[in-house]
Amino acid sequence: MANFGGHAIPGSFFFLYGVWLTVKHILHHYWRMHQPKHRQGMAPFLKKMHYFEGGLQIFAASVGILVEQFVPDGPHAHLISGREWVKLMNWQHSTMYLFFGIAGVTLVASTASKLVPVGVDRLILSMALFVEGFLFYYHVSMRPHLDAHIHTLLLVAVFGGAASTMLEVFKRHNIILELLGAGFFILQGTWFYQIGFVLYPLSGPQWELEQHDNIMFVTMCFCWHLAVAVLLVTSTSFAVWFMLRRLSSNGRDIEIGMRNTSSASNSQKFLLEESEEE
Template sequence: MGSFQGHTLPGSLFLLAGIWWTGKYSLWHATRRNKSLGSTRFASRTSQRRVEILESSLVLFLSFVGMVCEQFAANGPKLHLYDFAEKHWEQLHIWQHTTMYLFFSLAAIVSLIIHTTEAAPVALDRLMLAIAFFNEGFLFLYHLHGRAMLDVHVHQLLLYAVFGGGLVSFLEVFHRGNIILELLRCTLTILQGTWFWEIGFVLYPPSGTEWNLTDHNTMMFVTMCYSWHLTIAMLVVGVLYCTVSCVVRSRLKRTPPMEMGLLKPREHDAESEDEVF
């Protein structure tokens, strides 16, 4: 990437994705927990499907824009891969970013197919997401050869969030709808987003004062900083989850559902919920 904007742009996208997912899964979980209060008004099966389709379309659109921008920007490779005249590869870094976008767009396409038709098993969207994350981490892993120590280190820390997200997505193939795994994935995605920003600030400081890229103490500080980012990500997810839960509950209490006859005792419902997770 090699620029401040080159790191903050994907950072912002992952940050937004993490926050959006937290809201979505919190709402759906609150809906499931309060079924007896008629909460399905907020998130019926049909509306859930519609949300998934919208989300996938947006991801597909953004990935496509990302690929086009990377390739046709002022100094982009414009789809040329090898310069036969001077015998060198054309800006492989940009090609790698294009490949990362490609995998996320594939995941979005599969998700679209799953939620518009009934052709494929639904768990496939999590598998594709896991593959997209693993591919991102895999390309970063072989991306770091010959850089300064701190540069390598901040990107290695990023890999924890990336591979963690991939692993959690893969676990969701088998434990779909487990709110704990969903929130963990949200947390790791937000962490990835904020850490991209951190990388931008450390390697390309907009203030101009360069960091010492070889000081061991700076490395130790950066490591600890990663823990703080994780704390912040957990706080953001926690606050969002609680807010959504409270809003859903208070709304339900103000406007009781029509079909009172179908009301099951709330106590029992919450209990079974607890035992499942």
């Protein structure tokens, strides 16, 4: 990760994953609101989304591990050479990717089998985020002040996401918690890009890593990123909700598994009344 591209790749993944979670949670929330209480199970379309999401996590984690291990200057699966450690930074990143891969496997398993306890997928995802934050906490020791500070701010998004995801284990289908977790993923994604721009600028002079004004600006900039994350979650949620409402108002059945239950009940009532008149 010692370059701009190394921060842009995970940043893109976390950003897109946060947007994906926002869309998925709004779809599921809309479906739950239009189902009778006795049918509050897993939506049919949600299983397909879970399989896709879990498979994508496994694929992305596998690619991340292979890239970290087998780049030209990587450790090539060697942890120790003689009496020295080999590329421990690459090994730390590989460990982080490993836990996100485990989270993907757990999501697929919990979707496919009822033997897996409910909420385990959220528990393992929370654990993966905790491991990411734990590794980054000891990742920045003995670094220049700005470098350490900008990585420490990332921990706010990481541990915040871990906490909100852990709460979902005990409080299922809470749309506020779900969107909060999605927002933390978006914040992670944009902040990874910010770290890349600061430490490895594509153009212009290098940042002064010991200047206090730069630390103050980066702290303020993190608040702007948080505002952007909230705005993106809000606008995406309204866009998806508006689209679903328009489809329902046009009387169309939504092909992802949600049906206009009110129109169906009205048609059944009309048929019963017609039969009584005959």
